[in-house]
Amino acid sequence: MRRKFFKIKVILKDRLSYTDRLMILAIIAFIFLIAIAAALIYDINKKPEAGTTGFSHKYLRLNKYQMKVKFTKPSENPQHLIAGLLQKDDGIEFYGIPQSKKVEWLQNGHSHNFDKLPQGKFMILANAFNSNHEARQVINKYFGINLPFKRRVELYTYFMYGGLDNKPDMIGEVLQPPENYRHEEDCISLQFKKIHLNGSPLKHREIKMLDMMLRDYKDTAIAFKMGIQVSTYNQHKKELFIKTGTHSRTALMIAAIKQRATGFFHKVSLG
Numbered sequence: 001m002r003r004k005f006f007k008i009k010v011i012l013k014d015r016l017s018y019t020d021r022l023m024i025l026a027i028i029a030f031i032f033l034i035a036i037a038a039a040l041i042y043d044i045n046k047k048p049e050a051g052t053t054g055f056s057h058k059y060l061r062l063n064k065y066q067m068k069v070k071f072t073k074p075s076e077n078p079q080h081l082i083a084g085l086l087q088k089d090d091g092i093e094f095y096g097i098p099q100s101k102k103v104e105w106l107q108n109g110h111s112h113n114f115d116k117l118p119q120g121k122f123m124i125l126a127n128a129f130n131s132n133h134e135a136r137q138v139i140n141k142y143f144g145i146n147l148p149f150k151r152r153v154e155l156y157t158y159f160m161y162g163g164l165d166n167k168p169d170m171i172g173e174v175l176q177p178p179e180n181y182r183h184e185e186d187c188i189s190l191q192f193k194k195i196h197l198n199g200s201p202l203k204h205r206e207i208k209m210l211d212m213m214l215r216d217y218k219d220t221a222i223a224f225k226m227g228i229q230v231s232t233y234n235q236h237k238k239e240l241f242i243k244t245g246t247h248s249r250t251a252l253m254i255a256a257i258k259q260r261a262t263g264f265f266h267k268v269s270l271g
Helices: 002-015 018-046 119-131 133-143 149-161 204-214 219-226 230-244 249-258
Strands: 093-097 102-107 110-113
Touching: 093 149, 102 149, 119 133, 119 149, 133 149, 204 219, 204 230, 204 249, 219 230, 230 249
Parallel strands: none
Antiparallel strands: 093 102, 102 110
16 A cells, blocks of 8 residues: 555656646645634534523524524624524514414523413503504405414414514513514515604505515606606605605615615514
């Protein structure tokens, strides 16, 4: 074996130039460095951050949908953490599973199924659902009145609070305002809740305008798809600028994306 290795070494030395041998060594070294980097990345992903539980480092895998969340230590920019992710975070953060429209919730660094929600917390959601006549009508229409009441409340929670962000959905016994979360672009939740941008509720046509702006449609194309004249569209756009306190399409889109008024279907917002 040693003789064969020695012969191969001699042949390679005779046939390869000094530059070729350096090139081969460089390639081997590059592959070795990639292997080390991959091992380090795997090790980092495997270890949970200090102050978080085992749930935290799973990157919040929701079925086939994987959302990578930026983790920081409690003393470093805590506003970027998902609500309820730290062990001492008593706020409740609901999040939806898009494939099943099931709801889970985070509190004190632990994730729980919706049916594990304390009765008092559930009744707060149930009262909100019962007082929202439009939501009851829409959910009954799309999912059936024979659906168990608890499941209908869960669906209501999914459409109202299904997104993950850094603001708890329930603080103590107080249910917070609904999120801008949409299950899909033309989500049924638009029939019973408002999408807000810079504190102002948006009309349905304004949401459509933002969605098309995000896809980089020109103003003339948006007007055509909305079935209106360009001059009418320009008036709507001007009203939208005034309402949201923005002065350009770029500023408008930055605000809309940051506040999830458009483009964040099934996604996480950390802004």
